[in-house]
Each structure stands twice: as structure tokens, then as C-alpha cells.
Amino acid sequence: MIGRVFNERYKITERIGIGGMAEVYKAQDQVLGRTVAVKVMLPQYAADPEFTARFKQEAASAANLQSPYIVNVYDWGQDGGTYFIVMEYVRGTDLKTAVQQRGAINQRKVAEIGSQVCQALSVAHGQDIMHRDIKPQNIMVQPDGNVKVMDFGIARAKNSVKAKTSSVLGTAHYISPEQAQGKELDGASDMYSLGCVLYEAATGQLPFDGPDAVSVAMRQVNEAPLPPSQVKPDISPDLEAIIMKAMEKNPANRFQTVRDMKHALDDFLMGRPLNLAGASAASAPTSVMGAAPAVMGTEGGTAVMQPLTPGNSGPMQQATNFRMDDDSEKKSRKKTVGIVVGLIAGIIAIAAVAMALLGGGEAKVPNVVGQTQDSAVQAIEAAGYVVGDVTEEYSADVVAGRVCKQDPEADSALEKGGKVNIVISKGVEKGSIPDLSGMTAEQAEKAIKDAGYTPQYAGNEVSEADADTVSKQDPAAGKEADKGTTVKYWISTGPEDIEVPNVVGYDQASAKSTLEKAGFTVSVATGSYSDEYAEGEVMSQTPNGGKLGKGETVTITVSKGQDPDKKAINIPNVVGMTQSQAQSALAEAGFRYNVSETSSNSVEKGTVISQSQTGTGKKGDTITITVSTGPSSNGGNGNGNGNDNSDGSGNGNGNDNSDGSGNGNGNAGVTDPEETSKS
Structure with a gap:
């Protein structure tokens, strides 16, 4: 797979890991020049329509989720029968590896991770998408400490038409009881899984374990988890309360929404009292507003303090981890009740003294965030404070017209009469x-x-x-x-390629119009002379046919017409002209000439008797003209042979004919065409 390029764009460089149905690779996006992660479906699943549908669904679901705490999905597709998803490349390590390497994580860091995962889930739940596989392996911890939730591989929208919507697809150590039973799921299931994740991160130990997935799933359904503080005693009671509420077996007893869970985690981080309204009596080892009360019990005859647990419903309930006979038990109960009543009375007395000492001094600032301005002013003044500056700013979390910030923050210690500044939300900017x-x-x-x-x-x-x-x-x-x-x-990726029209043989104007209408830019080049294409006609084009991107350039080459040197022109009629006149006329018309001579009794010497060609001809053609040498001499029959002399003259011998004419043959020299044979 290393070196392979998907869709001519994503070049695989190294393998990152493997999951249940896919491998993940690091790759280079050769178009945008950035590093990405490419998730490739394992080949054994590529032919399975159900897995293919889930793989596509992952891409479609995750691509619509935008949050700084969710891994972005950039692209997805199929290449050569291989399905792939292109995701944001996240540097860091997954939470599971971090816990395995370091053990339990700092409690504040656990709460920060939980708050960020809640924010990511809030975005998904807002689009009716449940993750369904929240586990530490799917939570990436980046170098800056922030997290990103990944792998919405088995997420589904509520309106999905898939038949098996309730299939148990999560990991057994983190699935909710309702998911283990194949029930319909909502956002509460993701909260339970997140509770399991935070439990493991805070204690270094899984809430439930077993020899196989089935036994773990059964424990998720039937058993309550051991409180985190019994695994790691220094766990904060408030963090423990949040985790235990998220892990309630009954979804109705968990937080109403992940946003409520986020607010509880944020309150813990800010040191504010928790507001876990709606928790069942056995939901956590802490009270709603603070640390758990303790009960007095005896063990081996020694008084011990025990935290309030699911087995201890209140401060008046006696611990049950000891044995004695009925009489001893009754005595012990009376004694315990007396001790507890005494403790309560003492606490009340101390509180009364504290109140008396504090009087109108330092108290805690009320929480007015989310209230209207009028309500906030009333609450602040009723608590003995003065409303200070009232300003406005944009807020994405609080609706317009309500308090989005206050200073000092809620539950801060402040002298009575002190100023409390409030900021009113202008809504989303x-x-x-x-x-x-x-x-x-x-x-x-x-x-x-x-x-x-x-x-x-x-x-x-x-x-x-x-x-x-x-x-x-x-x-x-x-x-x-x-x-x-x-x-x-x-x-x-540019315009779509289209067919290039063939315009060879068109006149220049028609060719240019045809190509421009097809969507191309036209460049005109001047061609050579042509016997085939008239002047102004397209004699060639580049490219000649095929496909080209719309808007690209097609070059047409236009003919200059017939070569003037080969064009037919009129031959002057030089018969009757003197030799010199004929030669000039032919030369001016572009012809060459050749002169021959003959005697004539009817044509004056030096006059053209005839020419070899009339009508039209091509420039440079040779025209032969015959020029009269005048009448012939009288003499008998005679045949003479003339020879060219070295000076160009010809000598010949002739015989007189009976009629007085003489015939003689002689060759004239080329330098003196008027020289004739002497008979």
C-alpha cells in the first residue's frame, strides 16, 4: 500500500494503525500539499454490502460534524475496488495508550478531557447523530493537551432507514446497558460510555472486565461499578459523583444532555458546587451540592467513619459491615444514634456561631448567568451586593438579553455591599x-x-x-x-473537456465563429501558398479533433492562396511586332522568350511571323517567337551545307534551282541571329 496514490491525489507514505474493519495510513494530499490520514477498508470487507454501507455512512455522517474537538473528514471515495476516507491528520496519542503507559491521569486533566468530549458529542447530538463507540482508543490527545474525537464508524442518524439500527456495535468495556441489550439508543448511551472512559482515566482501571466480551457486557447490564474512590482513594468526591451519575444503569437517571454533563465537569474545574439535580438516591457517593456526609459505624468494636454509598442512604443509616447478637445490635444502634444526633447538634451550634461572627461580612456571590438583567439585578441586591458595571458582548452560548458573564464569578467570596459586574449577551455575532x-x-x-x-x-x-x-x-x-x-x-478541477470541431476548409471568419461557439479561444496563424486551399481558407488546425478543456486555445492556419509564381497569366500576342518589341512585351509579362528565324516573301524582315504559345501560361514559361529574315535570294537548285564558324557566322553552299531560287542549309551562330547562310 505504501506509495499507492488514491484518486490520483492522496499518496500513501506510512501505516499508522489498524482497526476492526479498516487500516489507517498517513498520506500526502498532492493537490493541497498537506498531510492527511487515509482510512482504507480491509479487503475482506470490501465485497460485503453491509460493511460498505457502514463505511460510506461514516464518511457522510462525520463530514457534516464541525468542532475543534472532532477529527475533520475531508474526502472519501473508491479507487480500484478499495474504499477510503480522507481525514485530518492528528498528531498525538490516543487516550487508551496514555492510560496504559502512565496509569491514572491527573483528575483535573480527566475533567478537561471529559468536557471537550462532551462538547464534541453535543455537536453530533445536535444533528441527531450518536457516536455509539466512545472509548479511549477513539479519543486523540494532542501535544497541546486538547483532544479530538474520531471514528464515527458506527454512528447513525436517528432517521436512518437501516434495518439493524439496534445492533450491538460498540466495544464491550464501554457500551451502555441498553446498547448491550440491543435497545434503541439516544445520546444517554454515549454519556454512559464516556463515564466508563473517565472512570478508567481517573483510576487506571476498567469499571468492568471479564474473560470475554459477553461476560463484560452482562456485567454492564447487571452490576453497579465499584466507586472510583475505592479504587483510588484520593479521587475527588465531586468528580466521582459526575462519573457515577453518567454511569447510571437507567438512562433517565443520567444527565439530561451531554451539555449538562459538560457544565458539571466545568463546575468541578472551576471549583464551583455541583448541580446534579435529578440524580437518583443511589447515583453517587456524594450529596447534590458537595461532599458526601459520613455515618458512624463499628467494626470489631471500634468506631469508624464510612462514606455515604449506595448501601447507606443517609446520615442516620447504620453501617452494616459488622456482626453481633440482637441485644448488642440494639444497644449499638442506640449508641450510634446518640452519637450522630450529638454530632448534628454540634454542627448546628458551630454553624450558628459562625453566622453570628460573620454577620453582614463576607458571603458568596449568587450565580446569575443565564438570567435576564432584571432578575440578575434582583438576585444580586437580595444577596446584599450592589450591581456594578453592566456591559454587553456577543455570546454563542447564551441567548440575547440574558447574563452571559459575571464578575466576581458565582460562589466567589465577597464582602457584603461589594460590586458585582454583569455582562449581557447580545446573542451570536x-x-x-x-x-x-x-x-x-x-x-x-x-x-x-x-x-x-x-x-x-x-x-x-x-x-x-x-x-x-x-x-x-x-x-x-x-x-x-x-x-x-x-x-x-x-x-x-477546471472546465470539462469537450470535442474540438474540425474547421479545415472553412473560411477564416466561419472557422473562428464555430470554435468560439464551442467554447474555445482561437489563435490565427498565416500559412503558406497552397494549390488546394484558396486564400483565406483554413488549411490546418491544432489540435485537429479530439477533446480539450473549455476555454483552451485552438490554433488555425490560414492559406495564402496559390503561389503567384505558379498562377496562370495572359500571354501577350506579339505577332506583327518587331523582334525587339516582342521581346520587351514577353519580358514585362513575366515570360522568357526564344527566337527562331525564317525567310518570308510576305513579312518584312525583323517582324514576328508567329509565336509558340498563346492564351495563358505560368510566369517564367518560355515562349518561342519566329522572326522574318525577309525574302529569299534567286538561284538554281542547290543544296548547301553551312557550318558554324568560330565567330558565329555560318557558311553554306547552295545550288540554283530551275526557277532561279536557291536552297541552302546553314547553321546560324547564337550570338548573331540575323546572320544567315550564304548560298
């Missing part, structure tokens, strides 16, 4: 979505973040936009939206 047209992916990401929104790369598409620039965005540019809104953008 709105802004205008930036125009991403023509931007590269990197430029788009920066523009979106700078405007206060969350960027999400949504994939590539064929588009009229230039390749590697933004082709489309959602929401549209200029639209008003809440700050923090996710802005999706698509990157263009």
Missing part, C-alpha cells in the same frame, strides 16, 4: 460571508477564519473556474450568518 471566488484552498481557509467562520473543504468538481481555485461555496458570498458558521468550499 453575525457577519457577512466572504467571497472566495478565484482563491486557492489555502487562501479560502484563511479568508474564512479571518472573517470568524469555520472552513470546510467539500471536495473537487468540474467547473468553469480556473483549476485549483474555489468553484463554489456555501453559504453564498455576502450572506449574513452567525460567526462560527461552517463555510464549505469546493475546488475546481
